[in-house]
Amino acid sequence: GAGVSQTPSNKVTEKGKYVELRCDPISGHTALYWYRQSLGQGPEFLIYFQGTGAADDSGLPNDRFFAVRPEGSVSTLKIQRTERGDSAVYLCASSLLADSYNEQFFGPGTRLTVL
Amino acid sequence: KQEVTQIPAALSVPEGENLVLNCSFTDSAIYNLQWFRQDPGKGLTSLLLIQSSQREQTSGRLNASLDKSSGRSTLYIAASQPGDSATYLCAVGGGTSYGKLTFGQGTILTVHP
Numbered sequence: 001g002a003g004v005s006q007t008p009s010n011k012v013t014e015k016g017k018y019v020e021l022r023c024d025p026i027s028g029h030t031a032l033y034w035y036r037q038s039l040g041q042g043p044e045f046l047i048y049f050q051g052t053g054a055a056d057d058s059g060l061p062n063d064r065f066f067a068v069r070p071e072g073s074v075s076t077l078k079i080q081r082t083e084r085g086d087s088a089v090y091l092c093a094s095s096l097l098a099d100s101y102n103e104q105f106f107g108p109g110t111r112l113t114v115l
Numbered sequence: 116k117q118e119v120t121q122i123p124a125a126l127s128v129p130e131g132e133n134l135v136l137n138c139s140f141t142d143s144a145i146y147n148l149q150w151f152r153q154d155p156g157k158g159l160t161s162l163l164l165i166q167s168s169q170r171e172q173t174s175g176r177l178n179a180s181l182d183k184s185s186g187r188s189t190l191y192i193a194a195s196q197p198g199d200s201a202t203y204l205c206a207v208g209g210g211t212s213y214g215k216l217t218f219g220q221g222t223i224l225t226v227h228p
Contacts (some may be wrong), residue, residue: 004158031214033214033216035216035218040220041220042119042204042206042218042219042220042221043159043204043206043216043218044218045215045216045217048214048215050214055214056214056215058215059215091158091159093159098214099146100146100147100166100167100208101147101166103149103161103164104149104161104216105161106151106158106159106160106161107158108157108158109157109158
């Protein structure tokens with residue numbers, strides 16, 4: 001079956017603009033995760049959903065970042081008033097359940113560049 | 116706050132060598148540990164998942180061990196091949212929620228023919 005997909009693969013925007021990044025998880029996976037990866041670093045956790053609700057949003061850096069998953073499948077990460085420091089690769093992952101037994105499967109990421 | 120460290124940061128070996136990548140974590144209260152592979156410009160590929168109650172997992176030429184009490188894991192790669200060249204990331208699950216993985220910075224592996 002299809003893996004996790006993310007669109008767009010690349011996004012270039014100007015400082016101060018609003019962007020939306022989309023994630024399609026593996027079909028049937030109830031848990032969905034967002035991470036951010038800066039160059040040369042490991043991914044950093046942002047938020048995860050169990051179903052439609054955000055179970056842990058402790059990694060969101062500030063209130064410019066927001067994510068939704070209204071129907072428990074596709075998720076959108078929204079960034080308002082983008083700053084140059086937001087430039088990174090945004091990774092999405094999904095798992096069957098959010099527990100210790102289920103591995104997370106990652107998408108290819110969206111590379112965001114803020115000019 | 117959980118911190119994950121991977122040593123070495125980079126490793127270059129000739130084809131055919133057996134090698135070990137190291138991962139350490141500061142908080143032993145983890146649920147699991149996962150090793151990933153990342154090719155340049157790509158997402159992460161899961162290699163092995165070890166539950167906190169397990170000591171090791173094996174998949175093909177890969178073997179990962181976990182010593183939870185000492186906060187260490189190793190990834191052993193047997194008979195390395197040029198196709199193994201990639202960045203290897205270690206991540207631990209635990210803390211405030213099951214869903215959150217904390218990653219190390221990775222080990223960049225180059226296997227030359």
